[in-house]
Amino acid sequence: MTDMTDMKSLAQRLGRLEAADAIRALKLRYLRACDDKNPDGMRACFVADGAHIHYDRIGSFVGRDALVQCFTELACRPTLREMHFAGQGDVQVLDDGTARGSWDLAYLAFDDANGGRTFLSGRYADEYVFVDGEWLMRSTVFTTGLFAQGMP
Numbered sequence: 488m489t490d491m492t493d494m495k496s497l498a499q500r501l502g503r504l505e506a507a508d509a510i511r512a513l514k515l516r517y518l519r520a521c522d523d524k525n526p527d528g529m530r531a532c533f534v535a536d537g538a539h540i541h542y543d544r545i546g547s548f549v550g551r552d553a554l555v556q557c558f559t560e561l562a563c564r565p566t567l568r569e570m571h572f573a574g575q576g577d578v579q580v581l582d583d584g585t586a587r588g589s590w591d592l593a594y595l596a597f598d599d600a601n602g603g604r605t606f607l608s609g610r611y612a613d614e615y616v617f618v619d620g621e622w623l624m625r626s627t628v629f630t631t632g633l634f635a636q637g638m639p
Contacts, residue, residue: 507578509622510586510615517624518571524563526555532624534616539626543609544634566600573611586615586622592629602639608632 513532520528533540533551540548545561548554562569571594578588589612596605614626 502583503580506580506583506586506617506622510578510580510588511576513615513622513624514573514576514588514590514611514613518573521558521562521571522569526559526563529558530555534618534623534625538624539628541627542629543631544607564600566598568597568599570595584617588613588615604637604639606633606635608634 517532538551540554573590575591580586594607609631612628616625
């Protein structure tokens with residue numbers, strides 16, 4: 488009986504590690520979609536219905552399509568170069584279908600059209616769900632830490 492209990496415990500621990508790794512990969516895909524000006528890639532990181540998105544200085548969005556529309560209008564310009572650096576990720580798998588995470592962000596933007604420069608730091612607080620065989624963001628809230636904007 489002990490061997491079966493140990494195997495079940497090992498399988499659960501392995502499942503949580505694999506889930507946490509998949510969530511880290513999801514966050515990376517999201518950040519790369521932002522930097523690469525890829526609205527479809529960004530959309531694919533969120534649940535289809537009911538995503539809660541709040542990005543402090545930018546605003547709140549009900550659903551992924553509202554965020555993608557704003558992203559397309561504000562960021563998808565060839566003169567705007569952005570770099571999202573997320574680290575210090577803390578992923579907590581709560582059960583087989585839910586997890587949460589926090590990530591510290593450093594963001595740089597260079598607008599070649601007007602010479603503008605932006606530096607932003609802050610923290611994401613995310614909630615994830617496992618839907619149809621993949622982890623997706625159900626909620627993400629970004630709180631700004633530092634913000635600096637200017638011209639050269």
